[in-house]
Amino acid sequence: MSNASFLSPARCPEPSDGGTPVIAFSNVYISFVGPAVLADLSFTVAPQETRILLGPAGVGKSVLLKLAMGLLRPSHGSIRLLGDEVTAMTERQLFPLRARTGMVFQESALFDSLSVRDNVAYQLIQERVPDLEVDERVHEALRFVELEHTFAMFPGDLSGGMKRRVAIARALIRQPELILYDSPTGGLDPVTSTTIIELVMKQRDVYRTPSIMVTHRLQDAFMLCTHRFDTTAGHMVPLPEGETDPNTTFLMLDQGRMIFDGSLHELLHTDNAFVREFLE
Amino acid sequence: MATNRIDRTAKDIVFTVQEYSLFAWQAFANLFSPPRYWTDFMVQADIVGVGSAAIVLLSGFFTGGVLALQSSATLAQFGATAVTGRFVSITMIRELGPVLTGIMVAGRNASSMASELGSMVVTEQIDAMRALGVDPLRKLVTPRIGATIIMLMFLTIVADACGIFGGAAVTVFMNGQDATQYFSEAYEFLHYPDIIQGMVKPLFSGYIIASIGCFYGMRTYGGTEGVGRSTIQAVVTASVLIIFVDFLLTQVLLTLMPPL
Numbered sequence: 001m002s003n004a005s006f007l008s009p010a011r012c013p014e015p016s017d018g019g020t021p022v023i024a025f026s027n028v029y030i031s032f033v034g035p036a037v038l039a040d041l042s043f044t045v046a047p048q049e050t051r052i053l054l055g056p057a058g059v060g061k062s063v064l065l066k067l068a069m070g071l072l073r074p075s076h077g078s079i080r081l082l083g084d085e086v087t088a089m090t091e092r093q094l095f096p097l098r099a100r101t102g103m104v105f106q107e108s109a110l111f112d113s114l115s116v117r118d119n120v121a122y123q124l125i126q127e128r129v130p131d132l133e134v135d136e137r138v139h140e141a142l143r144f145v146e147l148e149h150t151f152a153m154f155p156g157d158l159s160g161g162m163k164r165r166v167a168i169a170r171a172l173i174r175q176p177e178l179i180l181y182d183s184p185t186g187g188l189d190p191v192t193s194t195t196i197i198e199l200v201m202k203q204r205d206v207y208r209t210p211s212i213m214v215t216h217r218l219q220d221a222f223m224l225c226t227h228r229f230d231t232t233a234g235h236m237v238p239l240p241e242g243e244t245d246p247n248t249t250f251l252m253l254d255q256g257r258m259i260f261d262g263s264l265h266e267l268l269h270t271d272n273a274f275v276r277e278f279l280e
Numbered sequence: 281m282a283t284n285r286i287d288r289t290a291k292d293i294v295f296t297v298q299e300y301s302l303f304a305w306q307a308f309a310n311l312f313s314p315p316r317y318w319t320d321f322m323v324q325a326d327i328v329g330v331g332s333a334a335i336v337l338l339s340g341f342f343t344g345g346v347l348a349l350q351s352s353a354t355l356a357q358f359g360a361t362a363v364t365g366r367f368v369s370i371t372m373i374r375e376l377g378p379v380l381t382g383i384m385v386a387g388r389n390a391s392s393m394a395s396e397l398g399s400m401v402v403t404e405q406i407d408a409m410r411a412l413g414v415d416p417l418r419k420l421v422t423p424r425i426g427a428t429i430i431m432l433m434f435l436t437i438v439a440d441a442c443g444i445f446g447g448a449a450v451t452v453f454m455n456g457q458d459a460t461q462y463f464s465e466a467y468e469f470l471h472y473p474d475i476i477q478g479m480v481k482p483l484f485s486g487y488i489i490a491s492i493g494c495f496y497g498m499r500t501y502g503g504t505e506g507v508g509r510s511t512i513q514a515v516v517t518a519s520v521l522i523i524f525v526d527f528l529l530t531q532v533l534l535t536l537m538p539p540l
Contacts, residue, residue, distance in 0.1 A: 109407065122409075
């Protein structure tokens with residue numbers, strides 16, 4: 001892993017307030033047709049905290065992320081994102097707020113008619129940033145995900161893993177104050193998955209950006225918790241035996257409800273039958 | 281059971297109309313407030329205008345030719361073949377030019393808009409755009425509506441001109457009539473109300489084509505099958521609405537500006 005510089009310490013997002021959660025769900029409920037997809041959901045993400053959201057497929061993990069960004073509206077409940085009440089905002093008011101966050105979609109969601117450069121620079125182009133600066137920042141973002149050579153390529157020319165990495169570069173280019181990863185390793189081979197997790201870890205440890213990462217792959221979740229990114233070596237290294245990253249904690253959903261919220265240690269020692277079954 | 285189904289269908293229809301009205305109004309209102317995406321507007325103008333020029337040109341030419349063929353046969357019974365030029369030009373400019381161009385462009389562009397936006401919806405590209413802080417309605421829909429309204433008007437002019445030339449070709453080369461007589465008839469009996477009627481209709485048709493195409497695209501669900509369904513719905517709805525609105529507009533415009 002190369003050591004990227006596109007988020008120099010001076011440009012690194014500062015937490016708005018030491019203790020104020022970056023995101024806070026309070027008694028959130030959403031249903032489409034039929035029973036609730038998510039019910040009575042409450043949790044927070046603190047500044048610099050990484051929350052790993054676990055749960056079986058179809059339990060509402062992606063819905064939760066879309067709620068956090070205001071892409072979906074809850075039936076009732078409160079969602080505060082970067083201090084603003086998302087549920088009380090109009091779509092138009094939400095756009096500037098969303099621009100302060102980054103989201104990596106499950107299937108990358110790259111714009112297939114645009115080049116990698118234009119995908120990564122999408123926000124900058126809309127903000128009419130000069131071309132030279134755009135190119136420079138895109139190169140830096142692509143260097144961060146080790147895909148600088150794809151600058152002029154199109155999403156159709158990339159493999160699944162490369163698309164995810166480009167999606168990460170797109171989400172990070174504007175130095176977001178919160179990043180949401182929706183199953184960034186889903187459907188990828190173990191080697192590529194490890195590369196993606198290393199990028200997530202790098203973002204967490206180097207730039208301290210708070211995040212929520214949805215996954216149903218326990219090995220990815222545990223790796224994120226038991227390793228740290230070594231900036232000197234340029235790759236991830238395991239934490240000493242028995243240590244875990246204190247800022248990386250777990251959430252777990254089952255049947256639309258939050259059944260676990262705690263550290264890796266608590267997760268491994270919980271009495272909840274479903275969690276135990278999931279872990280086994 | 282049957283009552284429930286009728287009830288549900290009626291509610292669905294009302295809901296769809298309500299959704300479309302809000303969607304179309306918002307997209308239109310965006311034309312008058314920043315940010316405006318001029319590059320997207322120009323790209324769409326090229327796709328709709330330049331891209332459709334060939335089919336509009338050909339369909340206009342042959343429609344004019346058919347009009348001349350059909351009308352001259354009937355007019356000959358009254359010894360009035362001399363008025364073929366008048367008949368072709370007025371029919372093309374008032375009615376067939378705008379409607380045929382609208383339907384041709386609907387088939388080509390309402391479908392492409394629905395399928396393009398529909399594909400973006402099912403691959404989460406629209407959500408990604410929203411997540412990146414960009415309004416898809418403003419970025420994708422409004423430029424398409426603006427470009428289609430303006431370009432359809434120019435395409436209609438092209439279709440009208442080609443139709444008149446098509447009629448001239450048939451009149452001169454097949455019916456052996458005089459070209460000067462054809463064109464002077466075509467020109468002399470054409471009045472401003474005819475032109476205004478022909479130019480107002482494409483404004484409405486353009487709005488219908490783009491707003492319907494984008495509306496069905498943006499509400500696509502159900503993967504690739506859903507994209508196909510949206511495309512069909514867009515073309516069918518846009519074509520029917522063009523003819524229906526043309527009927528209403530003709531009635532209104534004939535009342536406001538009776539033929540001279």
